Each structure stands twice: as C-alpha cells, then as structure tokens.
Amino acid sequence: MLGTLTTLMLVAPEWVLRWTKEPRGNAFWAEFVVWPLIQILIVLFIVLTLVAYLVYLERKVSAFMQARLGPMRVGPWGLLQPAADGLKLLLKEDIIPLKADKTVFQIAPIISVVAALVVLAVIPWGAAWATIANVNIGLLFILAVSSVGVLGLVLAGWASNSKYSLLGALRSSAQMISYEIGMGLSIIGALMFARTLSMSGIIEAQQADGVWYVFFQPIGFIIYLVCALGETNRAPFDLPEAESELVAGYHTEYSGFRWALFFMAEYTSMLVTSAIAVTLFLGGWSFPGLGLIKNQTLFVVVSIVIFAAKVMVLIYLYMWFRWTWPRYRYDQLMDLGWKWMIPAGLANIVLTGIWYVLALPKSRGGVFGLMQLGLRDRLAPTRWSGIIYFVVTGFVITIPIIWLVLAAINRRTRDFNLHAQRQLQIKLRAKRLQKHAEPQAAGEGAS
Amino acid sequence: MREQGVDITPGTLFDAEEMVINMGPQHPSTHGVLRVILKLDGETVKDLDCDIGYLHRGVEKIAEHDTYAMITPYWDRLDYVAAVSNDLCYVGGVEKLLGIEVPRRAEYLRVALTELQRIASHLLWLGTHAIDIGAVTVLLYAFREREEILKIFEDFIGARLTAHAFRIGGLWWDAYPEFEKRVRDFLKILPGRIDEYETLLNANRIWLSRTVGIGVLPADEAINLSLTGPVLRGSGVKYDLRRAQPYSVYPEFDFEIPIGENGDTYDRYLVRMAEIRQSIIIIEQALDGLPEGPVMAKVPKVIKPPVGEVYFGIEAPKGEIGVYLVSDGTTKPYRMRIRPPAFINLQSLRRLSIGHLVADVVALIGTIDIVLGEVDR
C-alpha cells in the first residue's frame, strides 16, 4: 500500500500528462498547472481539516485545563463538532454593516486567509516528495507573504466602520509589525549555521550537523516562540481581538463564513509559525534513528508523522499559554516587543556571529567539522567538538550576557516593587499559620 | 472617527483628536448593562461617563406598596450574586424597627450563610475580574467552588441564586441534618483551592503588570468618595461594619480585617482573597458554636412597625449595603431607601480611570465589583 502511495505521488504527473493528451515534450500544462493544482487541493484539504480540528483540540485542551469536558455532543467525544461548526458558519447570514466599505469589507478576510495559506506551499511536510515546493528562498518567501496577512486585518478593521474594529486593527498592525522585527532577528542566528534560506536545506543542514539548532540557538528559539505568539495574535498577546476590551477587535462586525475565514487564517498561521519553528530549530522532519528505516515510502510517511508531532507539541504549547496567562496591555506589549525581544534578538545575532568567527580560523575548510555543512554531505562524521563548542557558547555564555543586556535596558521597568504588597501577604499568611497552630497546641494541652 | 461637523483641515488633522467610544450596554466586560462612554486620545482615557439605569425596576417604589414581608424577595434581586447578604440587611432593618430579638441559633446560621455568600460573591468576582484581564481559566476554577456553595444553599434554602434566605424574625427552616458536615467538608478543600488561584495569579508577571499601580486611590480620597467594602479597605482604611458597628453576632467571632497598603487594583485583589480566608474562619467558628434552640422569634402575623425610622447597614461583599426604613405605622413602609454599595462605588470609576488605558478601564470596572442589579435597582 505504501508502495502504491509513492508510485502515485511520483507517477501522478505522468498520468496527468496522459490524461490531458498533451504530446510528449510539451509537458507545461501537466507539470506546471494541473499537477500543482492537484497538490494544492490535497494540501488545502488536509490543512483545512487540520485547522478545523485544531479548533476542536483547542476547545478540548482548554476544557481539560479548566476541569470540564469540552464539546461532547456531536459525535463520539464531540469529534464531529468541527463539521457542525463549519456547516453552521457556512449557513449563517453574511452581515455587512450599512456604513461599511463593502468591497474592502468583503476582500479583507480573503487577503488574510490567502496570505496564511500561500505559505503552506514551501513548508517541508516530510522527506522527498512530501516537500511540495523546495524554493531556495523559502524562509524569505514565508516571512514576506505572511506579513501581507496584517493587511487583511487592517483593512477589515478600517472597512467595518466601527470604532472597536478600528482600534483592533490599529493594535494588530502595530503589534504585528513590531513582532515581525523580533521574529526576523531571531531566525538569523539559526540561518548562520544553516547558510541557506531553503526550508529543506535548513533541515538537511541540521541533519548534516547532527544537532537541532535549538541547542545552538536557545535564545533565538525563545525569541522566535514569543514573537510567533505575537505575530499570530495568540494569548497573551491577543490584544487585537481582546474580547474583554474591544469586543472582538477587527472582526467585530464580521459574521458567518467571513468570520470563519479570519479564524482559519489565525489557526493556519499558528500552524505555519510552528512549522517554521520546527524546521529552523527542531530539525524539521528529522529524528534520531530515522535513517534506520530502509523502505523509502515508510521513511517519508514516518518523516511526515514526526514533523506533524513536533508541530503539535508547539501548538499545544501555544494553547497552554493561552489558557494560563492573562493578557498584556497594549503598552506593555510594545515594551516587550521593543525593549526585550528586539534587543535580545540583536544581541543574539552579534554574539552568535562572534562565536562563529572565533571558531572559523581554527580549521579553515572545516571549522570543528561544521563547515562541512556547506557540502551537504550527510555521511560526514559529526565533529563533537564543534557541537559542544556552540552548545556551550549558546547556553553558558550567550544567555547570561543577553540577560545582562536586557536587565540594563529595562532596569527601570524590570520589577514591580512588590515588596510592600508581598508584606501584606506574608503577614496574613503568618497570622493564618499561627491561628492554625494555636488551636492545635491548645488541643494538645487540653488532652 | 470624528464627531459630526468637524472639518478636516491640515491644522486639525494632526492634532490629538479625541475619539468617543461607547462601551456597553452590550459589552463582554461591563458586568451587565453598564454603559461607559469613553473619550479617548489614542487609547488613553481622557474622560469617562457612566450611563446606568438600564436595569431600573423601581424597587424602592414597589416597596412602598408591598407589606414588609413581601419586600424581602426584591432584595434578593438587587445584588443577585450576594442575595443572602442583602436579605440579612433588610431583615435586620425591619427587626431593628420592630425591636425583635432573633434567636441565637438563627443568628449563627445567618452568619454562616452570609459568610458563605461572601465567599461565593468574591469567587465570582475573582473569576470575572480575571477573565477581564484575560486569565480565562481562573473563572472556571472559581465557579467550581462557587457551585459547591450554591448547592449548599439550594439544599438549605431551596434556591441557588435569589435565595430569600431569611425571614423577619429568624429563619424559615432549620439547618438540614448534613448541613454542618457539608459546609465543613467544603471549608476543608477551599483553602487549598484558594492557594491554587494564587499560584496562577499572585506572582504572575502579566497579572502584576496589569494590576499593580493601576487605579491607585489614596485613603482620604476613597473615604471622600463614600467608598465602602474591599475597595475602601484596599486603600488601607480599616472600616468593616462587622467590626466598626457590629450587627448580628459578629462580636462573638474572632477574625481579622485585611487591608491593603497602596490602594491599587492588586491590593484590592489581595484584600478580597484574604477576606475569603477570614470568612472561612468565621464560618468555622459559627459552626463550632452553633447553639441549639428555635430559629424563629415570635413575630406578629401582621408586621406593623411603630412610627419611626431606622437605618441598618451591614457589610455585604460589595461594601456597606444599608436600608433606611421610614414607617408610618401601617403594614407597608412609607419609604424604603436602599443604600447600594455598588452604585456608590461605581462613582469612583471616573476618578480611577482617567489617564489609564482602555484595557485598564476594564480591569477597573472589575476591581470595583459592581452588580448592575444593585446599581440600577
């Protein structure tokens, strides 16, 4: 069966060719139009279903965190809930406010969702044929396209002609722009090691080095995670749609499937940012021992599963954050973006560069074995010295230095002067303990 | 968003323009049908006006046409998340007017129920306040414990929310057999659960940055604004009617009055959490010392207080709820005035909010702890 799958994936273009009855040699339509369309449909189908089930997952995860059950009514354990939700949203009335800018109002969610979905093309879902398009500027493409998404939100907020929407749009544009900077800075460190922007290339580089870049780039990874939360408008940075303040932010006036498109965009971009994090820092679809699988098809399938599992871990992390933490205030969010994330990202780039250059002269043509990754030779033996050097510099030296830098920058706002407040709590606690102790002592005395 | 008739000229285009935004009466975080009209510069609040009255039922007018006993259920519907406390206020006022001595067992049970209600009300406050600030999970945890209290109420009184717990002269029912055990069981788990909320919130950086230093109210200003309850105590004023002008059997119990120091949102949060713990201590004492005896005093069938007037205030979870009864000697009060703590506390919202951001307004509405049923009456 697995064999059939590979054959199917590899031979399918041929079939398309035959089906379109194009003469051999003029495979343009088959290879560049029909077959990509089929691929797109497959990926879209899978991803959109996945997104629907991410909503289900989110509801279940939150339910379990909150001591309740979550959706239980539609299907066993509520498994058909996404279908019911989708149906409901499709059938709902599409309300457009009277004073709204109709065209822009209608286009905005489409921009938002398209920007989120286009990015899926270059994500390496797995080994070999599971990577749909191996563009050599993949990462750049992702960053460029995903920042178009903010346009959708801004337009939606503006076109709704509602004050809450407008405030939400303003917040989201400011937030996404500031966090994109931090995000861009955070990945540069990893790119220094990968030396390529191709998504598949980054994974291969990590395989060649025999290490995931999260070990070289702990700070970069953390910054990336935080900025990705901000970029996707997830809690605790969900200010653009902060329901307790702005009702629903930029999509206050949306209903029905247009609203669902925003929702889809949000979850898709969650998926995308997690996928980038996995690719850049967690070794993509690679996993120790994966090379032992000799069957090519099984190898690809397992690689897809591994990739999905890693993405899911990150998404679970997102959900965990969301249901644990309160929401930042707008100015605090900006503070965090500009005074913590961006300086940390910059410092990280500088320090990583320094460690890299320091390592360079020692053995030109093979710095600790790591320069081999330019050769993309998977069989080259790992130089443990190189790995240890970068892990140690990354963890032991970079983290304290960056901590110092941030402490210096934020020396005024770092603490909340909680001494006074804490005293009250401590006093009350002491009294409480005393009270609990006294009756016991009295009881003992009496007995 | 410009007001009508304002020209956009290059001169005014880049000036700081104010945006008038209407928060409520249908808004997720105004705790009911409060309408707040905000004048914003960017996101900073320049001015604020509260528009209330969407839930006005005219309870004070209705009371003039009902007999004394018939009025009690209306009090449940004032502060509907602390119905038992309201009942105690009204019933206590009428008893004072009539000069009725309530049996001690009834007083002890009243104290136990009222303090349970205080815990329930503070738990609800905690949950909604946390959800305003964005911490959703606390709400469900708090409701889990509140549910236990409501179940105890349901078995005792017959209703969960609008309890109609007390009658003039005592209680209608004596405690059911397992009442004491159930309350004790609940009190045993509660402190651990409160610790749980505090781990989620107390040292949480985001929670701190959202509450510390927000809406600071110095003590003298808080007094001048007529604030009562935890909002006043958060500013460091040790004013609690249970101690200041004790009613019922409170003088017999040993408990602390927690006060804050800085008068900010965080202190008010700490005060309320500490009050929950104090309430636990009070209930334990009330159950320990629960005397035997009747629960209903001898009350005439027709309640006809002598001519006169009385003010009776108690410490409700929201603050001092009071009743001012003017009797003309008939079976109906000539005038009944409700001293609504939330209404009067809400007045401070303008003073608290100006200069803060929109997000803080939400937190501040939460920290005042209003219930619109009582604000609008």
Added chain:
Amino acid sequence: MSDEEKATPPEGGEEPQKSEKPTPSEAAKPDASAQKPAPPRAAPVDKPATPKAPPAKKPSITFNITADPFIDRIKEIFGGAITEAVETLGQQILRVAKDRYVEMCRFLHDDGDAQFDMCTDLTATHWPERAGQEFEVVLFLYSVPNNRRIRIKVSLADGDECPTVSHIWIGANWMEREVFDMFGVKFSGHPDLRRILLPEDWPGHPLRKEYPIEYRDNEWTDKHIEYREIDYDTSLIDVKYGERK
C-alpha cells in the same frame, strides 16, 4: 416643627398601635387583604391617605438627645437653625434649616471633634401633606476616625432648591443626582445635575407619592421605539401597544 411632630408623618386615623399588635391572625387577615388590592394604578393620593399612624407622642421611640456634649456643641453653634435633635433606636438625627445646611455640613466635615469624613448616603422622603415642607433631604454621615454616625435632615418646600454638598463629599454627587431623578429635588450648585437612572426625557419623578405605581408611559415609549408595519391580521392578536394612529 417640633421634635414630636417629626416622628408623626402624616395626619391619619386614630388607631392605636398597641391594640393592633397582639390581635391574632383573624384580625390580621382582613387587614392584609384590605391593603392588597389597594395600590391600584394611577391613584396618586392613594398612599398618603392610608397611613393610620397616631399623631400622639411616641416617647418610647423618639426623644431628645440628652447629655451628648457634641450635639450640645452643635446646638450652641447653630442655635436656632437646629430645629430638632432626636435619637431614635440609638440613631441620632439632626434637623437643620436649609440656609445653614451647607455651613453645618462643612462644619461636620472639617471640625476636629466631628470629622464626619464619609457621606454614607443621601436620600429624600416625600410628605405631600406637610404644606411647605413636602420634601425632606436626609443625609447619612459617618466618621471613620470616631466611628460615629449622624443623620441630617433638611425640609424643603416643593420646588425649593436644596444646596448641594457634593463639593464637601464627592461621593454625594451621584446620590444627589438620584434624588433629583427620583424626587425632582434640584440641588443648586451641583456640578452635573442630570437624571441618573431614568432617561433624560422621562416625564415625572417616580418616588413622589403622586406618581402611580402601575403606570406605563405609552407616549414616551412611542417616541423611542421605532414601529414597523407588519402584515398580520390584527384581529387575531390582542394588540396592547400598537394603538398609535
């Protein structure tokens, strides 16, 4: 107005209180049922007519405050302006003339002995049959340092303006607005005297005694609710609100 009269609201029947109280339920039942259908709609003078309070003195409830140095001092300072100083059920009540009301409030707030720094409540009562003194503004003061309460009353004629105390206690602001809303008592000098609970253009002031309890203002509702013509057979439905044209 003397001390004794204060506690006897309106003139009414001469039914003595004592005889009513111990009567068993048989006497109570007809009384209650007689009262119940009584509050019919649009009966403005209904309520004030019913009170059966004895105009006789009730010394057990109301008496002059004796041996309270603080009250004596106030009496000394304000002299004739204090027309009443009684204690009922352990609660002290002072009645002050309107023209020295603010002065006295200022004194109570600032004075070192008094320090009534909190205005617990401010409300009013309506006594339609007291000619020239229809309204009574009641101020509840509390002193946090001294843990003491006092109640101040001012009598006003219908249409009189009461001076505001919202500049002394900011907290009185909304309470005065509510009194204005409910009774129509205007507070001169109030910074923001608007209706607070009812809509701006609501006719009448509900807590006045002449305001009926069961009352639906169709005119106001008409003005504010947008009607839309709907095609349905009105003969089948009992239309209560639709009679507009």
